[in-house]
Each structure stands twice: as structure tokens, then as C-alpha cells.
Amino acid sequence: MSPEVNVILQEQVQTFCGWPTDTISLDCKNGPRPHTIILFLPGNPGLVQFYIPLLTKLLENVGFGYAIRGTSYAGHGFGDTIQYHDKTTYPTMTPRRRRSLSIPWTVDGQIQHKFAWLQQSILQEWTMTASSSSSSTNDRNIHDEETTHSSHVLPNLIFLSHSIGSYLVQQILLLDSTSSSSSPTRGMIAKHTKLIIHLMPFLRFDPEPYTQKLYLTTVSKLPSVSLCTLKLSSHLASMVPVSWLHLYMNHLENVYIRNLAIQLLRQPLFAIHFLKLGIHEITTLPCTYQVCRLYFLSTDWATHTQNYIH
Numbered sequence: 001m002s003p004e005v006n007v008i009l010q011e012q013v014q015t016f017c018g019w020p021t022d023t024i025s026l027d028c029k030n031g032p033r034p035h036t037i038i039l040f041l042p043g044n045p046g047l048v049q050f051y052i053p054l055l056t057k058l059l060e061n062v063g064f065g066y067a068i069r070g071t072s073y074a075g076h077g078f079g080d081t082i083q084y085h086d087k088t089t090y091p092t093m094t095p096r097r098r099r100s101l102s103i104p105w106t107v108d109g110q111i112q113h114k115f116a117w118l119q120q121s122i123l124q125e126w127t128m129t130a131s132s133s134s135s136s137t138n139d140r141n142i143h144d145e146e147t148t149h150s151s152h153v154l155p156n157l158i159f160l161s162h163s164i165g166s167y168l169v170q171q172i173l174l175l176d177s178t179s180s181s182s183s184p185t186r187g188m189i190a191k192h193t194k195l196i197i198h199l200m201p202f203l204r205f206d207p208e209p210y211t212q213k214l215y216l217t218t219v220s221k222l223p224s225v226s227l228c229t230l231k232l233s234s235h236l237a238s239m240v241p242v243s244w245l246h247l248y249m250n251h252l253e254n255v256y257i258r259n260l261a262i263q264l265l266r267q268p269l270f271a272i273h274f275l276k277l278g279i280h281e282i283t284t285l286p287c288t289y290q291v292c293r294l295y296f297l298s299t300d301w302a303t304h305t306q307n308y309i310h
Contacts, residue, residue, distance in 0.1 A: 005031075005060045009052065013082070016116040017109075018099045019074040020082050023121065024048050026059050026068040034067040036156040036194070039122065041114060043163025043200075044281060045274045046073025049260055051162070067155075069122055074113040075104030075273040083269040105276040107164070107284055111171045118172065118189055127153050154188060158195045164281050166201035223279045227272065234271040242266075 006029040013020050027034075040055060042048050048070040055068050075083055103109035159169045176189040219226045237245060245262045252258040264270055 003064070005029075005063050007056050007059050009056065011049075014117075014121055016071075016120060017074060017103045017113045019103055019113065021074060021113070021117070022048055022072040022077045022082065023117070024052065024055075024068075024070045026055055026070075028059065028064050028067070031064040034155050035065045036067075036158060037122070037126070038062075038066060038068045038158045038160050039118070040068060040070035041159070041161040041165035041168050042070070042072065043161075043165050044073070044076075044278055045264065045270075046076035046110075046277070047260065047264065048072040050257060053254065053256060071114065071117045071121075073104065073110055073273075073277070076270065076277075078263060078267070078270075080269075083267065083273065104273050106280050107167070107277070110277065111168055111175065114168050115172050115175055118176075123154065123188065126155060154192045157189065157193045158197065159193060160197045160199070161201075162199045163201065164285070166198035167285055169196060169198070219275075219279060219282065223275075226279070227275050230271045230275050231268050234265060234268040238266040238268065 008027045008029050010025040010027075012023050012025070014023050015021065038055075038058070040048065040051065042051055049072070051070065055070065059066060059068050072082075077083065100109070103113055159173075161169045173190050173193065177187050242262060245265060246258065249258050249261055252261060264274075
């Protein structure tokens with residue numbers, strides 16, 4: 001019988017591309033150094049907290065030897081620090097310096113943001129862990145010391161993504177492998193990726209049922225009207241009693257998920273970020289999943305997609 005796994009969850013705000021961002025780390029308590037890291041990228045609305053129950057259960061099932069890391073989208077979260085507005089100054093920024101809205105509002109901006117997360121957080125965490133472990137041993141030779149800074153210190157990587165996150169994963173791997181950067185970490189992410197799992201990847205204008213396709217088409221054709229409508233709805237939601245919203249969202253049986261959804265519904269600034277990215281997403285993403293691009297990078301990867309139609 002497999003030993004019981006106790007999962008340790010750590011939530012942290014880290015800054016990438018000038019945007020403070022919610023990140024999560026899930027580890028097995030008292031477990032060995034993981035041989036595989038599962039990297040999770042959510043779909044829009046881009047809030048990684050929505051997936052904590054799912055990811056916790058996943059780690060409990062796969063057990064020791066695995067760890068999970070995940071990140072929210074730039075501008076997608078709770079409060080002014082993450083959402084940003086002109087009148088607020090943040091300790092992580094130069095006073096009066098504006099963040100680029102192209103990061104949260106465009107698909108390419110979110111790709112840059114996730115790539116920065118991998119470079120500045122994931123690679124640094126695991127290369128530093130390996131270097132610290134090796135430096136405590138006194139009988140290492142020079143060759144071993146150099147090896148601790150090579151790509152071999154990074155565990156195997158599995159990308160797990162949902163919806164638009166599937167497209168972000170594909171583009172991140174292309175960016176990592178084809179970048180002209182002379183950085184020693186160039187290509188490291190792609191080299192250590194062993195599996196890619198997409199949950200319900202987003203396909204532009206090809207959703208089911210037909211009512212959803214009609215809805216997405218209307219939003220993309222009337223972006224200004226859609227934005228004003230959603231912003232007004234969010235303002236109204238912030239004014240009514242929370243108990244009313246619980247009744248409205250009573251179909252969400254998971255109380256944790258329902259509370260998160262209600263919090264987001266009451267934040268007009270989040271509504272802007274959500275719809276700005278959503279409009280760019282449904283008007284620019286390809287109509288089919290371009291798996292041939294991943295074949296260009298490596299024939300060793302296993303790519304799985306799972307699409308549920310309700």
C-alpha cells in the first residue's frame with residue numbers, strides 16, 4: 001500500500017514583467033527531492049487559485065517524487081496590487097512608472113509573462129536547490145561543480161494546461177527553443193519537458209454547443225459594448241449583498257470555488273482585464289491546435305489533449 005501523502009501548499013506573490021502575480025507551490029511533506037515538476041497554466045480568467053483543489057488531489061494521487069508549480073495571469077487576481085490602477089504606487093515598481101498593459105491584455109504579453117515565470121522562478125528555484133545540495137559536499141571536483149550549473153540539475157517537466165493555457169504552453173516551448181538569447185538557460189525548459197497534457201484546449205470560434213459559438217462571435221464583433229456591459233455588471237455586483245450572489249451562483253457546489261468566483265465578480269478592474277484578454281484571444285488564436293509546431297521541436301514528447309463536451 002502506498003504511503004499517505006500530505007500536501008503542503010504555499011501561495012506567494014511574485015513579480016514578472018512588472019506585474020505582481022499569484023503563484024502556488026504544492027509539495028509532498030517529508031518527501032525526497034522531486035524527480036518531476038508539474039507546471040500548471042490555467043485558462044482565462046487566469047486565476048490559479050481556482051485549480052488548487054484539483055492540483056492538490058492530483059499530487060496526492062501521483063505521490064512522492066512529484067511537485068506542482070502554477071501561476072496566475074498578469075493582471076488577473078484580487079486587489080489593486082495585482083490588478084493595478086494609475087493612482088497606486090507599488091514597492092516593486094519605480095514611483096509613477098506605468099506597467100505595460102500589453103502584458104495582461106494580449107496573448108503575446110501573457111506568453112512573455114509565463115516565460116518570465118519559468119525563467120525567474122522555476123529555473124532559479126531548482127538550480128539553486130541543486131547547487132545548495134552539492135555545495136555541502138566537500139569532496140566534489142571542479143567538473144562536478146560545473147555540472148551543478150548545467151541543465152542536468154533541473155527535474156523532468158510536465159506541462160498541464162487548461163483552455164487558452166494550452167496555446168501558451170506551445171508558444172512558450174517555441175520561444176524557449178528558438179530564442180536568439182545567448183543565456184545558458186536557453187532551451188533548458190524544452191529539453192527537460194517529457195509530457196504535455198492539455199485539458200479542453202481553446203479552439204477559436206469552434207466551441208460546442210452552438211450557443212457558446214454565437215456568444216463568442218458577438219463579443220468579438222462588439223468589443224466596446226461587451227466591455228461596458230461586463231464592467232457595469234461587475235459594478236452592480238459589488239453593490240448588492242453578497243448573499244444575493246451566493247444564491248445566483250448556487251449551481252457551484254464547491255463553496256471554495258464559489259467564493260472565489262464571487263470575489264472576482266465584484267471587481268470591475270478585473271472584468272476589464274478578463275474581457276480585454278478574452279477578446280484578443282478569440283480573435284487571434286488559431287482555429288486548430290497546431291501540434292506540428294511541437295513536432296518541429298522534439299519527436300520525443302508525448303502530447304495528450306482531453307476535451308469534454310457537456
